[in-house]
Amino acid sequence: MLFGSSGIRRKFDQKLVDTALSVGSLLAEKSTDILVGMDTRTTSPVLAHLVISGILGSGGRVHMAGVVPTPTVAFNTRICKAGCMITASHNPEEYNGLKLFNPDGSSFTQSQQKIIESRIDLRQWTSWQKQGSEVQVDGITPHKNAILEQVHPGSARPVIIDCGNGAGSIFTPGLLSDAGVKTICINCNPSGTFARPSEPLPEYLGYVGEIIRKTGAGCAVVHDGDADRMMAFDSRGKFIDGDHLLMLFAKYTGAKRVVTTSDASMIIEEVAEVHRTPVGDAYVSEELASWGDFGGEPSGAWIFPMISLCPDGPYAAALFCEIATEWDIAYEIDSMPSYPILRESFHNEAARDLVTAMGASSPTDGLRISGEDGWCLIRASGTEPKIRITAEGKTLARAKEMLEKGRDLVRQAKTA
Numbered sequence: 001m002l003f004g005s006s007g008i009r010r011k012f013d014q015k016l017v018d019t020a021l022s023v024g025s026l027l028a029e030k031s032t033d034i035l036v037g038m039d040t041r042t043t044s045p046v047l048a049h050l051v052i053s054g055i056l057g058s059g060g061r062v063h064m065a066g067v068v069p070t071p072t073v074a075f076n077t078r079i080c081k082a083g084c085m086i087t088a089s090h091n092p093e094e095y096n097g098l099k100l101f102n103p104d105g106s107s108f109t110q111s112q113q114k115i116i117e118s119r120i121d122l123r124q125w126t127s128w129q130k131q132g133s134e135v136q137v138d139g140i141t142p143h144k145n146a147i148l149e150q151v152h153p154g155s156a157r158p159v160i161i162d163c164g165n166g167a168g169s170i171f172t173p174g175l176l177s178d179a180g181v182k183t184i185c186i187n188c189n190p191s192g193t194f195a196r197p198s199e200p201l202p203e204y205l206g207y208v209g210e211i212i213r214k215t216g217a218g219c220a221v222v223h224d225g226d227a228d229r230m231m232a233f234d235s236r237g238k239f240i241d242g243d244h245l246l247m248l249f250a251k252y253t254g255a256k257r258v259v260t261t262s263d264a265s266m267i268i269e270e271v272a273e274v275h276r277t278p279v280g281d282a283y284v285s286e287e288l289a290s291w292g293d294f295g296g297e298p299s300g301a302w303i304f305p306m307i308s309l310c311p312d313g314p315y316a317a318a319l320f321c322e323i324a325t326e327w328d329i330a331y332e333i334d335s336m337p338s339y340p341i342l343r344e345s346f347h348n349e350a351a352r353d354l355v356t357a358m359g360a361s362s363p364t365d366g367l368r369i370s371g372e373d374g375w376c377l378i379r380a381s382g383t384e385p386k387i388r389i390t391a392e393g394k395t396l397a398r399a400k401e402m403l404e405k406g407r408d409l410v411r412q413a414k415t416a
Contacts (some may be wrong), residue, residue, distance in 0.1 A: 001352075002120060003113040005280030005364045005382025009088050009097035012043045016096060020047045023084070023098055024054020025123040026116055028132065031081030035101075037065040037073035037139060038086035039167040039226045040190040043096045047086045051098070056132035057125050065139035067190060069167045069227035074105035074310030075146065076139040087167070090199035090224035091383055093192070105308025106289055107282035144175050146307060147314060153321030155181045157218030160211055160233070161317070162186040165194050168227030172314045181321055184215060198224050200231040200300055202239040209237030219324045221317040228281070229300035230313035232320050234330040242298030243267060243341065244333050249302060249316070250294055251332075252323050259287045259295035259303075262368050263377050263390040267337045278365035280382055285309045340399040345388040351380040355387065358413045369405065376402040378409060 002008055002019070010016050027034050034055050038044035044067075052062050063080055065073060070085045077083030083101035091097075100108040100116075108116070126132075153176055161176065161183050163169040169190040176183050186208070187195045197204045200222040208220050212233055220233040232240050240248070243265035250258050250272050258272040261279045268274055275291060277283035281301040288295045288305055296302040301311035304319075323329060348354060352363035355378060360367050366379025366388075374393035381388055389406040393399035 002117045005278070006089060006282055007097055007099035007107070009091060009095060009383045011094050012096050016047070017050060019120065020050035020098065021054045022120050022123055023100070023116065024051035025058040025125070026119055027082050027084060027100070028055040028058035028060025029124050031060065033061045033063060033080040035063045035065060035073060035077050035080040035083040035137070035139070036086070037068040037070075037083075039070070040067060040165065040169070040192050041088065041093055041096055041225070042192040044086045047096055047098070051084055051086065052134060054123065056134065058123070058132070059126040059130045060132045062132065062134040063137045064134055065137050067167055067170060068139050069171050069314060070099060071228055071308065071310050071312035071314065072139045072143045072171065074101045075143045075308045075312075076137070077101045077105060078103050085226065087226040089226050089228060089383070092198065093194060101310065104289070105310040106285045107310070109286055140171060144171070144178065147175060147318055148179060150306060151315065151318040151322050153179045153181055153318040154325050155218055155321050156325065157235070158182045158184050158215060159321055160184050160186060160208060160215070160217045160220035161188060162205070162208060162220065162222045163188045163227065164196055164198050164200070164223055164225060165189060165191045166198060166223055166225035166227060168223035168313060171227060172221070172223065172317050175314050175318060176321060179318065184211070184217060186211070194225065200224050200229055205239065208233055209239065212237035219320065219329065221320055223313050223317075224300070227313040228311040230302060230316040230320070231300045234333060235324075236330050238330070240333055242300055244336055244338070245300070245302070246296050246298065247271060247336055248323065248329070248332060249296070249319065252319075252327070253294055255294035257292045259284050259292040261297040262366075264298050265339060265341055265392055267339060270337060278362065279379060280364065281311045339392055339394050340396040341390065341392045342399050342403045343388070343390050344403070345381070345386045347385060348387050349385050351385050351387045354410070354413050355380045357416065358409060367409075369402070371402060374398040374402045376406040378406050
C-alpha cells in the first residue's frame with residue numbers, strides 16, 4: 001500500500017525517488033496546473049525537483065511555492081487543480097514523503113489514492129514540443145492574510161513559539177508578529193535537522209514549560225516538521241493534551257458538529273454532536289467536506305473549514321493566542337471533564353499484517369473494542385512500523401483494563 005493515513009511516507013530511498021517522479025507525471029495527466037511546496041528536510045529539494053520533472057515532462061504547469069508549511073500549500077491549491085507537498089510531517093529527518101491536495105484544501109480521497117496506486121509505474125511523457133512550464137509563486141502572503149482576516153491574536157504577554165526547525169519557522173513567527181504579538185522563538189531556524197523530535201509530544205517538550213515560567217509568557221504554541229500540527233501550553237507552563245485542545249477550540253468557535261477520530265476522548269461528546277473517522281487527518285478532512293463545523297484529532301491536527309480542509313497549525317496557533325487574550329485558558333482546561341486515556345506503541349516490522357490478521361478490514365483503521373465505560377483501539381501506524389494501542393475509561397482502573405485487553409489481543413495474534 002503506497003498511501004498511509006496521511007499521504008505517502010517512508011525513509012528516503014530509491015523507491016521514494018521513483019515514486020516522486022511517477023506521482024508528478026500522474027498529477028500532470030489529470031491536472032494542468034499543480035502547486036508544489038516542500039518542508040525543510042535535506043532531501044526535500046531533490047524530491048521536489050523530481051515531482052516537478054514528472055509534471056513538466058508530462059506537459060503540466062508547475063506553481064512552485066518553495067519552503068512553506070503544508071497548510072500553506074493546501075490553502076493555495078485553490079488557484080490550481082492539485083497540490084503536492086514534499087514532507088514527512090512529524091517523522092524523523094531520514095523520512096520524507098508526499099501529501100496531495102484538492103483545490104478545497106482536502107487531502108486526496110481514498111478513491112483518488114487508489115487511482116495513483118494503480119498507475120504508479122506509468123509515466124506519460126510528452127514530446128519536446130509539449131513540455132510543461134514552471135512559475136514561482138508567493139504562497140505565504142495570501143495564506144497569512146486570510147488567517148489575519150479571521151483571527152485576531154493580540155496578546156498582552158509574550159508567546160513562546162517552538163517550530164522544531166520545520167517549515168513553520170518561516171510562517172508562524174511572522175504571522176503572530178504581524179498581528180502585534182510579542183514572540184519568543186525557539187527552534188525557529190529552518191535548518192533541515194531537528195533540535196528535538198519533530199512530533200509535538202509532551203515528553204519531547206519539557207523545556208517549554210520552564211521557559212514560560214522564567215519569562216512570564218502567556219502561553220506557548222508548538223509545531224511539527226510541516227506545521228500542519230499545533231500543540232500548546234498554558235500560562236502555568238502546563239502542556240495541554242489534544243483532547244482538551246479539541247474541546248477548547250470547539251467551545252470557543254461555537255462548533256456544534258465536530259468530526260474527530262476513533263482514538264479521541266469521549267469528552268468531546270459532552271459539548272457537540274460528533275462523527276468519528278479512522279485515525280488520520282485525511283479521513284477527518286474527507287468527512288468535513290460534507291458534514292461538520294470543525295474537526296481534528298488529538299495528535300494536534302486541527303481543521304477549520306472556513307480556511308481550508310487541511311489541518312492548519314499556523315491558523316490554530318493564531319486562534320489559540322486569540323483565546324488566551326479573552327479566556328483564562330488554564331481555568332477553562334481545569335473546568336473540563338477528564339477521563340484517563342492510556343496510549344502506547346511498540347515497534348513491529350509486520351504491524352500491518354498483524355493487525356489485519358486480528359480481523360481489521362484496514363490495518364491503519366484498526367480495531368475498536370468498546371466495553372462498559374471504556375474502549376480500546378488497536379491499529380497499525382500509517383507512517384511508521386508500529387502498533388498503537390489507545391484505551392480510555394471513566395476511571396483509571398477501567399482504562400488500564402481496556403489497555404490490557406488490547407495487549408492480550410496483540411499477544412494472541414503474535415502467537416497464532
